[in-house]
Amino acid sequence: MAEKSVDRATQEMLRRAKAEQLETAWDRWEIQQPQCGFGQLGLCCRICNMGPCRIDPFGNGPKRGVCGADADTFVARHLTRMIAAGTAAHSDHGRDVAHTLLMSAQGKGGYRIKDPLKLRKVAAEFGIGPDSKSDVEIAQALAEKASAEFGQQEGELTFTRRAPKARQEIWRKLGIMPRGIDREVVEMMHRTTMGVDTDYKNILFQGMRTALADGWGGSMLSTEMQDILFGIPTPLRSRVNLGVLKKDEVNVVVHGHEPLLSEMLVVASRDPELLKLAEKNGARGINIAGICCTANEILMRHGIPIAGNFLQQELALATGAVDAMIVDVQCIMPALASLSQCFHTKLIATSPKAKFPNTDFVEFREESALEVAKEIIQRAIENYPNREPRRVQIPDATMDLVAGFTSESVFRFLGGRYRATYRPLNDAVMDGRLRGAVGIVGCNNPNITHDWGHLTLTKELLKNDVLVVTSGCAAIAAAKCGLLRPEAAYDFAGPGLREICETVGIPPVLHVGACVDNSRILTTLIEIVGEGGLGDDFSKLPVAGSAPEWMSEKAVAIGFYFVASGVLTHFGTPHPILGSKNVTKFLTEDVEKLVGGKFAFEPDPHKAAKLIVEHLDRKRAELKLREPMSATASK
Ligand code: SF4
Ligand code: MSK
Numbered sequence: 001m002a003e004k005s006v007d008r009a010t011q012e013m014l015r016r017a018k019a020e021q022l023e024t025a026w027d028r029w030e031i032q033q034p035q036c037g038f039g040q041l042g043l044c045c046r047i048c049n050m051g052p053c054r055i056d057p058f059g060n061g062p063k064r065g066v067c068g069a070d071a072d073t074f075v076a077r078h079l080t081r082m083i084a085a086g087t088a089a090h091s092d093h094g095r096d097v098a099h100t101l102l103m104s105a106q107g108k109g110g111y112r113i114k115d116p117l118k119l120r121k122v123a124a125e126f127g128i129g130p131d132s133k134s135d136v137e138i139a140q141a142l143a144e145k146a147s148a149e150f151g152q153q154e155g156e157l158t159f160t161r162r163a164p165k166a167r168q169e170i171w172r173k174l175g176i177m178p179r180g181i182d183r184e185v186v187e188m189m190h191r192t193t194m195g196v197d198t199d200y201k202n203i204l205f206q207g208m209r210t211a212l213a214d215g216w217g218g219s220m221l222s223t224e225m226q227d228i229l230f231g232i233p234t235p236l237r238s239r240v241n242l243g244v245l246k247k248d249e250v251n252v253v254v255h256g257h258e259p260l261l262s263e264m265l266v267v268a269s270r271d272p273e274l275l276k277l278a279e280k281n282g283a284r285g286i287n288i289a290g291i292c293c294t295a296n297e298i299l300m301r302h303g304i305p306i307a308g309n310f311l312q313q314e315l316a317l318a319t320g321a322v323d324a325m326i327v328d329v330q331c332i333m334p335a336l337a338s339l340s341q342c343f344h345t346k347l348i349a350t351s352p353k354a355k356f357p358n359t360d361f362v363e364f365r366e367e368s369a370l371e372v373a374k375e376i377i378q379r380a381i382e383n384y385p386n387r388e389p390r391r392v393q394i395p396d397a398t399m400d401l402v403a404g405f406t407s408e409s410v411f412r413f414l415g416g417r418y419r420a421t422y423r424p425l426n427d428a429v430m431d432g433r434l435r436g437a438v439g440i441v442g443c444n445n446p447n448i449t450h451d452w453g454h455l456t457l458t459k460e461l462l463k464n465d466v467l468v469v470t471s472g473c474a475a476i477a478a479a480k481c482g483l484l485r486p487e488a489a490y491d492f493a494g495p496g497l498r499e500i501c502e503t504v505g506i507p508p509v510l511h512v513g514a515c516v517d518n519s520r521i522l523t524t525l526i527e528i529v530g531e532g533g534l535g536d537d538f539s540k541l542p543v544a545g546s547a548p549e550w551m552s553e554k555a556v557a558i559g560f561y562f563v564a565s566g567v568l569t570h571f572g573t574p575h576p577i578l579g580s581k582n583v584t585k586f587l588t589e590d591v592e593k594l595v596g597g598k599f600a601f602e603p604d605p606h607k608a609a610k611l612i613v614e615h616l617d618r619k620r621a622e623l624k625l626r627e628p629m630s631a632t633a634s635k
Contacts, residue, residue, distance in 0.1 A: 005311070005450030007480055009242040009397035013315035016393055022342060024314050025333060029446035041579030042075035048194035057579050067194060075580035076200035077192040079556065080207035082575075084188040086557030087210050089330055090516050091181045091218025092353075093258055095150055096366075097225040100260050102143035103366045104229060105136050110264065110370040113139055114231035122224050126158055139228070146221050152180030157217045159224075162522075164529050166537040167566060170595060171212065176205055176564060178213035185210055200583050208564040208595070215561030220519035226297070230263055233300035233404035233513070235506075240479040242312065243398035244305035245321045247389075249287040250278050252380045253307055253316055256328035257514065259297035261350055261364045262290070264373035265326065266302050271374060278381045286377060291316060292331050293472055293514035300404040300513055308480075309451075309473035310551070311444040317345055320391040324380035328364070329354045331443070331552065344386040348376055401484035403511035405469070407523040410510055422531040429542060430533055433496030435465040435628040436616035439521045439562075440474045442547030442555045445573070451477040453548030453572050453605050458483060458509060460609030465494035465630035466616065468509045471518055474548070475511045483509040496629035518558050521545075522565065535623060539566030539596025542619040544612045548572040548605055559599065563587075566596035568615050570608050574601035 003011055004026050017024050038044040038054045045065050046052035053065030055074060064070050069077075104111035113119055116135045123129070123138045126145040133141075149157055157178050160168060171177040178184050188210045191197035197206070227233075245251045252269065254262040268274060269286040278286050289307040290298055298304040307316045310331055316322055317339050324346045325336065337356040340347040349356050350364040350372070360379070364372050428434040438461055444450050454477040458468050462483075470478050482488055489501035493508040501508050512520045525538050534541055545562045547555045550571055562569045577583045592598040602608040620628065 003449065004446070006452045006455060007241070007450060007477075009395035009480075010308075010312055010315060010450055012395045012397075013242065013318050013393075017315070017318050022318055022339065023335070025311060025335070026446045028335070038579075040576055042078050042576040043071060043579035045069060045074050045077070047077065047192070055579065069198065071580045072200035072582045073198050073203070075577045075583045076203040076207075079575055079577055079583070080188055080203050080210070081192055082553040082556040083207045083210050083560050084185045086552065086554035087181070087214035087218060088185050089554050090214050090222065090557065091150065091185070093329070093516060094181075094218040094222035094225070095147065096258060096260060097222050097229070098143050098146040100366045101139055101146070101225050101229060105139035105143060109366045109368065110267075111229055111366070113228060115228050118224070118232060119228045122228065125161070146225060149217060149221065150181045151183075153183060154179055157181070157213065159220045160212070160216045162526050163216070163565070164526070164537050170566075171564075174205060174594060176209040176212060178209050178217055181213045181217040184213040200580065201586060204583070204586065208560055211557045211560030212564050214557045215519060215522060215565065219516040220522065222516040223513070223519045226259060230259065230301050232408055233406055234409055235402055235404045236300075236303045237400065237402055238299055238303045238305050239398045240306040240401050240476060241397045241399055242307055242316060242319060242395045244287075244289050244307055245316070245319055245394045246285075246287045247321065247392060247394060248283065249285040250281075250283045250381050250384045251322050252286065252288050252377060253291055253322050253325045254288065254294045254298065255291040255313055255325055256332055257293045257330045257516075258328050259294060259301075260366060261326070261328060261369065261373060262294050262298045263301070264369040265377065266298055266304060267370060268373035268377045271377070274374065274377050274381065277378065278384070281381050281384045283381070283384050286381070293516075294328065296403075296472065296475060296511070296514040296517070300511070305398075306476055306479065309444055309476035311446065311450050314339055317343060319394050320344075320388065321394050323383045323387060324348055324376065326350060326376055327354065330554070343391065344383060344388065346379060346383050348379065350376070399480050399482050401479040401511070402486065402507055403475070403479070403484060405506075405510040405512050407520050407527055410506065422527045426528060426531045426533050428496070428500055430625055432626040432628040433465065433500060434467055435496070435613065435630055436542030436544070436619070437467040437469065438543065438612060439469050439471070439518065439545045440478075440548065441471045441515070441518055441545065441558065442550040443473050443552050444477075445549045445551040448549050448572060448603070451480065451549075454478060455481050455483075456605035457546060457548050457609050459492050460606060461612065462492040462497060462508050463494050463630070464609070464613050465496040465628055466613065467497060469512050469521055469524070470509055471512050471521070472515045475513075478509045479511065483507065484511050494630040515554055515558065525565075537566055537596065540619065540623060542616040542623070542625075544568040544570065544615055546570040546608065546612065548608065563591065563597035563599060564595050568597055568600060568612070570600045570602060570612060572603050572605070572608070575599070
């Protein structure tokens with residue numbers, strides 16, 4: 001039987017799940033085969049009650065829905081609704097962070113401003129001054145202005161002004177400059193409801209505007225305000241994989257996306273009273289570990305270990321060692337509710353937006369965050385004695401990692417501790433030691449061997465002197481295989497990249513955070529263009545993006561904001577668009593002439609690496625840069 005994952009800990013837990021008849025996402029995926037061909041091609045519409053309608057892509061079946069919509073309209077509407085949902089998810093996260101910033105300014109909830117310098121810098125972008133105001137006054141004003149960006153009706157989102165002038169002009173010319181975050185999502189939903197927008201290009205343009213409202217709005221606001229509240233991450237060491245769970249400690253696994261509660265859970269886990277209670281209940285301590293993007297958030301700021309990525313969420317429960325899994329929003333499999341009942345594990349939902357039947361619910365409120373966190377930790381401790389030691393199986397698998405790079409920190413290291421500048425990075429690209437840079441991001445999906453897509457693509461690119469930045473579940477995959485250690489450069493990097501990593505002491509793959517932190521990749525690109533020598537817009541740079549194992553609507557939104565920002569973006573499996581030749585051609589070819597970026601769909605990560613490297617070389621040639629060192633070496 002072919003392995004479902006390249007990760008040893010995952011393989012071990014899948015064997016256990018099989019032996020004990022514990023159902024996982026892989027089992028359910030197999031039961032779903034063959035999946036609906038109409039759905040895969042985007043040729044199913046159930047937008048109104050005259051449907052559901054389908055279009056026959058091959059035979060003599062229907063070519064239009066009851067209303068007359070054709071394949072182009074079907075596909076464009078469905079895809080852009082995915083963008084709207086992904087944007088809504090990231091942006092609702094940002095809204096909650098803005099609310100928390102407001103709470104902190106009002107002295108509620110136990111949150112404090114950790115980075116007043118960044119507060120002032122971001123506030124200035126929103127026209128908030130003068131410097132004589134107190135931090136609290138500035139935080140209050142910024143929280144209000146940031147919240148207003150969601151409901152803004154006209155104008156342009158503030159952070160779009162960070163983009164190069166040439167890029168802003170493209171957005172204005174095409175009419176895709178985002179006006180307000182919620183406004184773009186609402187308009188997307190309106191335009192794609194029955195009997196409104198029929199022109200597939202017009203629909204896709206609004207899709208791009210909505211995605212830009214995510215990348216340059218909701219996601220960027222989330223990242224920036226989280227940095228203000230919790231501090232800008234700095235590189236730190238930690239460990240990853242299911243082996244970080246402890247046999248003799250209370251294991252609290254946090255899963256989801258928003259760091260607001262998990263930050264407080266970290267504080268609560270160090271509370272002397274609760275530590276005493278844990279001891280009284282027979283545990284040697286309280287061990288917090290993360291899954292998915294919440295994991296990335298608290299890893300970056302506190303060095304809290306990561307238990308696993310998206311497809312490992314069920315396997316963490318299957319260890320029998322998790323006393324409580326705390327979930328908030330996004331990427332939480334509904335299956336956790338029934339699986340947790342096979343063990344002593346308490347699944348505790350915390351968001352009124354995401355409840356699970358027959359599951360504990362402790363409502364998280366920013367106003368009383370620390371009390372809520374303490375209550376949750378107490379429930380986990382009290383559940384520890386219910387653990388059945390004979391059913392505990394924790395794989396002996398962990399890996400070291402270095403995480404927590406940001407546009408503020410990492411590339412400045414290239415200039416040395418006392419010379420904070422992007423110049424050495426740009427110079428390395430210009431002189432060919434670096435062929436380019438690629439962001440590898442996104443999820444896992446049982447439709448591809450777990451972690452294999454991420455790791456194969458990453459290793460191929462490293463070999464070609466391509467610096468890789470990574471986020472989300474892709475980052476966790478890289479971490480588990482040791483690619484986030486500086487020494488990985490010796491084993492995997494080409495000569496130019498290896499030289500840089502050795503000199504500066506950084507890993508060849510840089511962990512930049514959670515899904516919303518893909519906005520850090522945008523801010524890094526801004527710095528590179530600003531430093532000069534590599535063109536006046538993102539589309540000129542030898543860079544690309546990739547989501548080799550994507551599954552979420554959020555990934556579609558992210559892909560679109562990168563493409564609309566001028567970046568070639570590869571997806572492992574295609575979007576559900578192949579039922580429309582026009583939409584497919586537009587997104588994979590024609591759109592490049594308009595925005596400078598386009599999509600590439602390629603399931604084979606070896607072929608994907610080849611097409612990405614060819615793209616980087618094309619960009620290098622357009623900039624008339626020297627032949628890259630790795631290309632010369634392979635001749
Ligand atoms: Fe069918 Fe048109 Fe209704 Fe879609 S909107 S379900 S294609 S009738
Ligand atoms: S958690 S969106 S599975 S990366 Fe952000 Fe992972 Fe994808 Fe969720």
